Amino acid sequence: MAQGTETPAGPPDSTSPGATGSAAYLRRRTLRRGSAGWLLLTGLGVAYVVSGDFSGWNIGLSKGGFGGLAVAMVLMGVMYACLVFALAELSAILPTAGGGYGFARRALGTGGGFLTGTAILIEYILAPAAISLFIGDYVESLGLFGLTSGWPVYLACFAIFIGIHLWGVGEALRFSLVVTAIAVAALLIFAVGAFTEFDAGRLNDIPADPSAFGSNSWLPYGLLGIWAAFPFGMWFFLGVEGVPLAAEEAKDPVRSMPKALAISLAVLVFLALITFVSATGAQGANAIKEAGNPLVVALQGDGEPTALSRFVNYAGLAGLVASFFSLIFAGSRQLFALSRAGYLPRFLSLTNRRKSPYLGLLIPGVIGFTLAAWSGNGGRMLNVAVFGATISYALMALSHIVLRRREPDLPRPYRTPGGARTSGVAFVLACSALVATFLVDRDAAFIALAVYAVALAYFAFYSRHRLVAAAPEEEFAALAAAEAELKRD
Secondary structure, eight states: OOTTEEOOSSOTTSSSTTOOHHHHHHHTSOOOTTOBOHHHHHHHHHHHHTHHHHTTGGGGHHHHHHHHHHHHHHHHHHHHHHHHHHHHHHHHHOOSTTTHHHHHHHHHHHHHHHHHHHHHHHHHHHHHHHHHHHHHHHHHHHTGGGOOSSHHHHHHHHHHHHHHHHHOHHHHHHHHHHHHHHHHHHHHHHHHHHHTTOOGGGTTOSOOOTTSTTOOSSOTTHHHHHHHTHHHHGGGTTTGGGGGGGGGGBSSHHHHHHHHHHHHHHHHHHHHHHHHHHHHHHHOHHHHTTOSSHHHHHHHTTSOOOHHHHHHHHHHHHHHHHHHHHHHHHHHHHHHHHHHTTSSOGGGGOOOTTSOOHHHHHHHHHHHHHHHHHHOOHHHHHHHHHHHHHHHHHHHHHHHHHHHHHOTTSOOSSOOTTTHHHHHHHHHHHHHHHHHHHHHOHHHHHHHHHHHHHHHHHHHHTGGGSEETTSHHHHHHHHHHHHHHHHHO
16 A cells, blocks of 8 residues: 555445445546547647637737747747657556646655646636636627626636536537637638738837847847747647546547647647737737737737628637636546545545536636636736646656656556657756746746645645545555565565
């Protein structure tokens, strides 16, 4: 048995007063296996990210200009590519709902697992709350049903889409795939329209700041602007790393997970390139650098709305819905896995008759709705989410490096090209992106650190003494410890 873990005997949420042992405990915490093939998993990977193509990334132009954001996007694309290759290997080794937490648990121990899982939760609870605010803004700007952005819209988002998730994972992922396909088609149509107005001279129309070191027409804010644009370069890929969280519900995860990760990243790279270049070249970097709907501004500028700009505006709402919906899924699975293993209160991992973790969906939903209705600051919440994401990236890349060196003979159905060198690149770039978040929003970084501190106190003083050895991720780590002990003997 792994150190600091226990097998639950008669947990308070058992099926009956006499239910004891790990079998009864895990029966109440079972997901529906075999619900998602590689196509649904690929759609999930794109859905996590697609809203970032419609807005948010363009603020990076105000930090680094076209050249600075272009370099940041390439470097962040390299980081995600290296991370995805590493996660493809790790998810084939351990295809469970724990995702990053499970990988770090074996490589870095209980503390490393908890740190990684908490960082992932920060990302996947804060991001949907922020996106619900953006959905409200879109609903108001489009004049849909005469609604204005406010708590009724946010409540409707959480209630409707959590309801679909409670219905079942297969139904939820199919819904996500349809909405994502609409958003992707809209981005392709947008790019065709924007390229008809393309002018390369508009890419670098932001005036250079003479006080910035290394500033020129392509880097108007100097070399430091590249670093400051890192978090916005991430917007084209942020969330794709959540695909392994569906491993426990996937068909043949050993094969489908690496395939889905690779295809979804390829799609996202293509969409990032055509969206970034066409939107900036259509109206100019200066025109869209602070726009809330940069694609619409790129099509119509200060003129009257066109049929194409209206279509893209509606499609932007579809992109937001796709990301909101999929991020709810990711957050619920990470919460489910941490709770099932005892890192968080165990009742949060209970599943209903349709094998959905209903409390893992409802409680983050309540938290997200409350934050959206109370704060109203979607940008700040997304910055907090980005801070949590960069911590998880560094820890997941480190987990891959550690397992490659400590357990070179571990069976690996899929092997990362380049091995530990690939994940080493991801680790260095993730640490750089983490520091860059302080350049963008220092308050958001400290808010995330405060949440981290509270979570660590809970782990240190309570949950680490009550872990569940029967949880798949804990059993996987215990097996490694037992094998290491046998080798020592």
